[in-house]
Amino acid sequence: MKGMAPMRLSLQLSLNRLSLCFFKASSFVLAAGLLAMAQSAPQVHLDADGLAPRPIEELTGQTIARYYALAWRDMASALDSNNAAGLGEEFVGFAKDRLTRRIAEQKQTGVHVRIVDHGHRLKAVFYSTDGAAMQLLDQAELEIQTLDGNKLLDTQNAPREYLVLVTPGADRWYIRDLEEVSAKPF
Amino acid sequence: MKRTSRSDFEKYRRLAMLALLWALSGWARAADLHPPATVEAGHAFSIPVPGSGPGTFYLVGPDHVVKRDVSLGSDLEIESRDVRAAGRYQVILCDSACTSAPFEVKAAQPAHLSFFLHPSRVPVSTPNSIDGTAFVFDQYFNLVLTPAAVDFQITPASGTGFARRVSSRHGVAWMRTDSTKHEGRVQVTAASGSVQEARVVQQVAAEACALRVKAVPSGNMVTLETDPVRDCSGNTLPDGTVISFTTVDREGKTTVDTPIKKGVARTQLSVHGRAQISVACGVIEGNEVAVNGKL
Numbered sequence: 294m295k296g297m298a299p300m301r302l303s304l305q306l307s308l309n310r311l312s313l314c315f316f317k318a319s320s321f322v323l324a325a326g327l328l329a330m331a332q333s334a335p336q337v338h339l340d341a342d343g344l345a346p347r348p349i350e351e352l353t354g355q356t357i358a359r360y361y362a363l364a365w366r367d368m369a370s371a372l373d374s375n376n377a378a379g380l381g382e383e384f385v386g387f388a389k390d391r392l393t394r395r396i397a398e399q400k401q402t403g404v405h406v407r408i409v410d411h412g413h414r415l416k417a418v419f420y421s422t423d424g425a426a427m428q429l430l431d432q433a434e435l436e437i438q439t440l441d442g443n444k445l446l447d448t449q450n451a452p453r454e455y456l457v458l459v460t461p462g463a464d465r466w467y468i469r470d471l472e473e474v475s476a477k478p479f
Numbered sequence: 480m481k482r483t484s485r486s487d488f489e490k491y492r493r494l495a496m497l498a499l500l501w502a503l504s505g506w507a508r509a510a511d512l513h514p515p516a517t518v519e520a521g522h523a524f525s526i527p528v529p530g531s532g533p534g535t536f537y538l539v540g541p542d543h544v545v546k547r548d549v550s551l552g553s554d555l556e557i558e559s560r561d562v563r564a565a566g567r568y569q570v571i572l573c574d575s576a577c578t579s580a581p582f583e584v585k586a587a588q589p590a591h592l593s594f595f596l597h598p599s600r601v602p603v604s605t606p607n608s609i610d611g612t613a614f615v616f617d618q619y620f621n622l623v624l625t626p627a628a629v630d631f632q633i634t635p636a637s638g639t640g641f642a643r644r645v646s647s648r649h650g651v652a653w654m655r656t657d658s659t660k661h662e663g664r665v666q667v668t669a670a671s672g673s674v675q676e677a678r679v680v681q682q683v684a685a686e687a688c689a690l691r692v693k694a695v696p697s698g699n700m701v702t703l704e705t706d707p708v709r710d711c712s713g714n715t716l717p718d719g720t721v722i723s724f725t726t727v728d729r730e731g732k733t734t735v736d737t738p739i740k741k742g743v744a745r746t747q748l749s750v751h752g753r754a755q756i757s758v759a760c761g762v763i764e765g766n767e768v769a770v771n772g773k774l
Binding site for chain 2: 346387390391392394395398399401402403404406418419421422423425426428430439441446447449453456458470472473474475
């Protein structure tokens with residue numbers, strides 16, 4: 294019986310190794326707590342199975358998930374504080390223009406939005422052959438509170454779906470378009 | 480233990496009734512705010528609001544936030560500029576309490592194409608070597624998510640062109656095609672409705688084909704010159720492409736790299752005794768000649 298504990302430990306280690314073997318190269322899980330940089334960032338899971346016309350490299354998938362999590366962290370903070378400077382560098386193009394405008398108008402009206410982010414399931418649906426653009430569908434679990442000053446106007450707590458266009462930069466992936474679409478399973 | 484008197488019971492009953500009425504009034508008002516489920520971007524509309532007295536109206540959208548005082552009992556006018564960005568909007572109406580309802584703004588008709596063609600230069604007759612990706616946007620630069628037909632027209636400088644129709648998915652249409660047989664400019668146009676964008680890819684000669692060298696000896700020197708260097712489709716390789724001449728004689732092995740000028744590569748080498756000369760362009764090898772004896 295004394296030999297049972299080491300045997301159980303050994304069996305557990307073997308199972309752990311086995312589960313690692315089953316890790317799919319196209320599926321990346323990013324735990325926000327793993328990265329000091331993204332300590333308060335939400336959890337993002339990227340599924341790139343069957344991506345066309347170009348497959349995704351593992352490192353690319355990890356980078357996208359990391360910066361997407363940071364983008365949501367920064368966006369939530371900027372929408373709550375009504376400070377567009379807090380958007381960080383993750384947004385460019387239409388996405389940045391629209392968010393900047395919204396934050397300016399929120400500030401003007403005294404409205405602010407608080408997002409409690411319970412995580413994102415990303416599905417990569419398009420990756421151009423030259424690697425210049427990727428399209429993602431994001432199924433997000435969010436609790437969104439709209440406030441006027443300290444007065445709570447509205448709370449929404451339902452799954453949301455976003456269509457996201459990301460493009461690569463020198464050291465990161467940028468969100469170029471972020472559009473909420475009708476929520477339906479994908 | 481204190482017993483509940485009849486007057487206490489009546490008081491609790493009234494309180495419960497008031498709470499129920501308050502909850503029902505809130506529910507009724509929430510049910511009364513009925514924006515359309517979907518609206519096309521840039522289209523004005525109105526939301527009827529029953530009731531009376533003053534209230535505050537809020538519209539919270541992806542790029543726009545509105546707050547204004549309204550009189551209940553009249554329609555809430557949503558202007559076209561309030562709903563330009565596609566996405567989910569929330570309308571909120573507050574008097575003593577707040578009620579809200581969502582609606583979705585969908586992109587309008589295709590008005591812009593963002594078209595990427597890759598690569599800018601491509602060898603002729605290469606399968607699946609040209610990629611075109613078109614993003615379909617409306618006039619407000621919302622991605623048009625409704626499937627739209629995108630026609631890709633491929634027009635080579637010589638030879639007949641061809642077209643391919645692709646339906647966009649999530650606002651993206653892409654195609655992949657072979658490069659054609661002849662070098663030169665190929666124009667690729669993406670069109671959706673009345674919108675079109677053109678890009679150009681330059682087709683260049685592929686690898687050398689049937690590479691041949693001839694040698695003209697003169698004393699212990701030999702002049703080497705290739706035939707015009709072409710690919711298998713007959714396209715001339717561009718000037719500057721490097722041709723390697725290799726000589727093996729009794730002194731050993733010598734290689735000279737020389738660029739193509741005006742379609743041919745030419746060089747002069749000294750040879751010692753009988754020599755074997757070969758020619759290559761990259762990994763493509765040509766013929767061999769022997770000098771100081773029979774050519």
